[in-house]
Amino acid sequence: xxxxxxxxxxxxxxxxxxxxxxxxxxxxxxxxxxxxxxxxxxxxxxxxxxxxxxxxxxxxxxxxxxxxxxxxxxxxxxxxxxxxxxxxxxxxxxxxxxxxxxxxxxxxxxxxxxxxxxxxxxxxxxxxxxxxxxxxxxxxxxxxx
Amino acid sequence: xxxxxxxxxxxxxxxxxxxxxxxxxxxxxxxxxxxxxxxxxxxxxxxxxxxxxxxxxxxxxxxxxxxxxxxxxxxxxxxxxxxxxxxxxxxxxxxxxxxxxxxxxxxxxxxxxxxxxxxxxxxxxxxxxxxxxxxxxxxxxxxxx
Amino acid sequence: xxxxxxxxxxxxxxxxxxxxxxxxxxxxxxxxxxxxxxxxxxxxxxxxxxxxxxxxxxxxxxxxxxxxxxxxxxxxxxxxxxxxxxxxxxxxxxxxxxxxxxxxxxxxxxxxxxxxxxxxxxxxxxxxxxxxxxxxxxxxxxxxx
Amino acid sequence: xxxxxxxxxxxxxxxxxxxxxxxxxxxxxxxxxxxxxxxxxxxxxxxxxxxxxxxxxxxxxxxxxxxxxxxxxxxxxxxxxxxxxxxxxxxxxxxxxxxxxxxxxxxxxxxxxxxxxxxxxxxxxxxxxxxxxxxxxxxxxxxxx
Numbered sequence: 088x089x090x091x092x093x094x095x096x097x098x099x100x101x102x103x104x105x106x107x108x109x110x111x112x113x114x115x116x117x118x119x120x121x122x123x124x125x126x127x128x129x130x131x132x133x134x135x136x137x138x139x140x141x142x143x144x145x146x147x148x149x150x151x152x153x154x155x156x157x158x159x160x161x162x163x164x165x166x167x168x169x170x171x172x173x174x175x176x177x178x179x180x181x182x183x184x185x186x187x188x189x190x191x192x193x194x195x196x197x198x199x200x201x202x203x204x205x206x207x208x209x210x211x212x213x214x215x216x217x218x219x220x221x222x223x224x225x226x227x228x229x230x231x232x
Numbered sequence: 233x234x235x236x237x238x239x240x241x242x243x244x245x246x247x248x249x250x251x252x253x254x255x256x257x258x259x260x261x262x263x264x265x266x267x268x269x270x271x272x273x274x275x276x277x278x279x280x281x282x283x284x285x286x287x288x289x290x291x292x293x294x295x296x297x298x299x300x301x302x303x304x305x306x307x308x309x310x311x312x313x314x315x316x317x318x319x320x321x322x323x324x325x326x327x328x329x330x331x332x333x334x335x336x337x338x339x340x341x342x343x344x345x346x347x348x349x350x351x352x353x354x355x356x357x358x359x360x361x362x363x364x365x366x367x368x369x370x371x372x373x374x375x376x377x
Numbered sequence: 378x379x380x381x382x383x384x385x386x387x388x389x390x391x392x393x394x395x396x397x398x399x400x401x402x403x404x405x406x407x408x409x410x411x412x413x414x415x416x417x418x419x420x421x422x423x424x425x426x427x428x429x430x431x432x433x434x435x436x437x438x439x440x441x442x443x444x445x446x447x448x449x450x451x452x453x454x455x456x457x458x459x460x461x462x463x464x465x466x467x468x469x470x471x472x473x474x475x476x477x478x479x480x481x482x483x484x485x486x487x488x489x490x491x492x493x494x495x496x497x498x499x500x501x502x503x504x505x506x507x508x509x510x511x512x513x514x515x516x517x518x519x520x521x522x
Numbered sequence: 523x524x525x526x527x528x529x530x531x532x533x534x535x536x537x538x539x540x541x542x543x544x545x546x547x548x549x550x551x552x553x554x555x556x557x558x559x560x561x562x563x564x565x566x567x568x569x570x571x572x573x574x575x576x577x578x579x580x581x582x583x584x585x586x587x588x589x590x591x592x593x594x595x596x597x598x599x600x601x602x603x604x605x606x607x608x609x610x611x612x613x614x615x616x617x618x619x620x621x622x623x624x625x626x627x628x629x630x631x632x633x634x635x636x637x638x639x640x641x642x643x644x645x646x647x648x649x650x651x652x653x654x655x656x657x658x659x660x661x662x663x664x665x666x667x
């Protein structure tokens with residue numbers, strides 16, 4: 088598990104921003120926001136980002152499944168400060184794509200998350216169609232030159 | 233995010249086994265066990281494995297912090313069947329180590345998880361001492377020859 | 378919110394027993410099991426009890442809805458000790474019933490929970506039929522004489 | 523468990539308002555916000571309300587413990603709409619007090635929650651002092667005349 092590159096810790100790399108409350112129950116016995124709770128916040132940010140892309144994850148007969156999640160914890164996060172989560176499309180394959188995201192508290196990156204999503208239809212894994220591919224390309228991570 | 237190698241999906245690769253209940257609340261709106269809930273089960277399995285190694289994560293003045301988590305979801309998991317989680321030490325560095333684990337339902341691997349843990353003491357990141365290193369080596373992943 | 382009567386803190390009052398793991402994430406920043414996490418364990422125990430009664434909560438076209446939950450926290454609960462949850466039917470109305478339960482750690486009652494459940498069918502709130510009423514009566518709380 | 527009186531379902535009864543995000547993981551397999559997840563949102567609203575009262579729950583050597591929680595679920599709640607939670611002091615005793623609250627989505631009351639809190643100091647249950655009693659009285663539920 089390689090550490091994220093420095094540019095991934097900047098809001099400039101992303102195209103979509105959303106704010107999420109932290110909850111008392113997100114804290115664990117160490118008094119910081121638990122890493123699993125951070126994962127839950129990235130999940131909701133990803134749902135909002137997908138919604139922003141114009142494709143809701145609950146189309147009929149189609150299942151969007153999470154195939155992999157990779158998280159890096161950069162700084163300890165604290166309650167009750169909100170999370171600002173930035174998202175972009177990190178990779179587009181034939182039948183899967185990756186949502187790359189980074190969470191900030193008080194302008195400091197506390198964690199990054201890459202989530203690989205696949206779509207299953209009645210026919211099995213579904214090819215990403217041209218329309219959604221184009222939208223995803225317009226919302227790609229802004230990698231440094 | 234490369235897929236896990238086939239040998240990682242076998243209980244034979246691991247040295248420690250523990251069983252965990254699934255909860256009604258682990259299910260999401262898709263009717264399967266949510267991927268964040270699976271992450272929470274891996275967390276508890278890891279705590280038990282660390283306890284088995286003889287070092288409890290709540291020593292005075294020392295913080296065990298999760299630096300990275302990488303999850304692969306292999307098959308959909310279902311309530312109310314329990315999880316059997318297998319763990320081993322996947323990697324030992326100078327100041328960090330990785331707990332590698334795999335979760336099974338009804339003898340089918342549903343997910344793998346690799347968690348990188350670091351120890352912070354008053355002096356900053358703490359070197360893994362000889363005693364704990366030896367214990368970790370005795371509990372290493374059993375890689376195929 | 379009156380305190381539960383003493384007989385409610387004894388396993389003798391109940392007809393069904395189930396064991397549940399506690400999870401690391403159930404702890405909050407006070408180092409004990411969080412009261413919301415205890416509520417989640419009562420929920421899973423209730424699902425198991427309903428299953429034991431022979432009626433699964435996922436019949437077609439029928440929704441079982443929780444109308445009210447009343448929790449009393451008696452003693453602080455701790456990780457990693459499991460919960461033993463005892464359940465019985467506390468009250469049967471025309472269209473709703475109450476599952477009364479108590480959770481124990483190391484034979485000490487840590488909390489009680491009463492959950493009122495209603496069934497909605499296509500016709501609105503559904504009358505409890507004779508068969509399920511009889512089963513519920515056989516699984517009623519054992520009140521002291 | 524008596525149903526809440528009608529005036530408890532109006533924002534007019536309360537003195538403090540706070541907004542909370544719902545999360546994808548709050549939904550259960552029925553596609554609505556799970557009742558335990560609603561309980562977690564009331565918990566965070568209560569913490570914010572206590573903070574607003576000027577007493578933070580983490581003073582040294584003092585534990586604020588939840589003694590009882592009573593929830594009524596009025597309407598099904600849905601993701602991704604936020605919760606607006608209204609709070610007030612419902613009852614002040616010698617050593618305990620009740621936070622009474624109601625949660626709204628789109629101006630409809632979806633649930634009410636009454637939480638009884640006690641303070642433990644080194645001496646055992648602590649008397650509510652005059653200063654905090656006065657603040658609580660100023661933030662009492664507005665009961666209809």
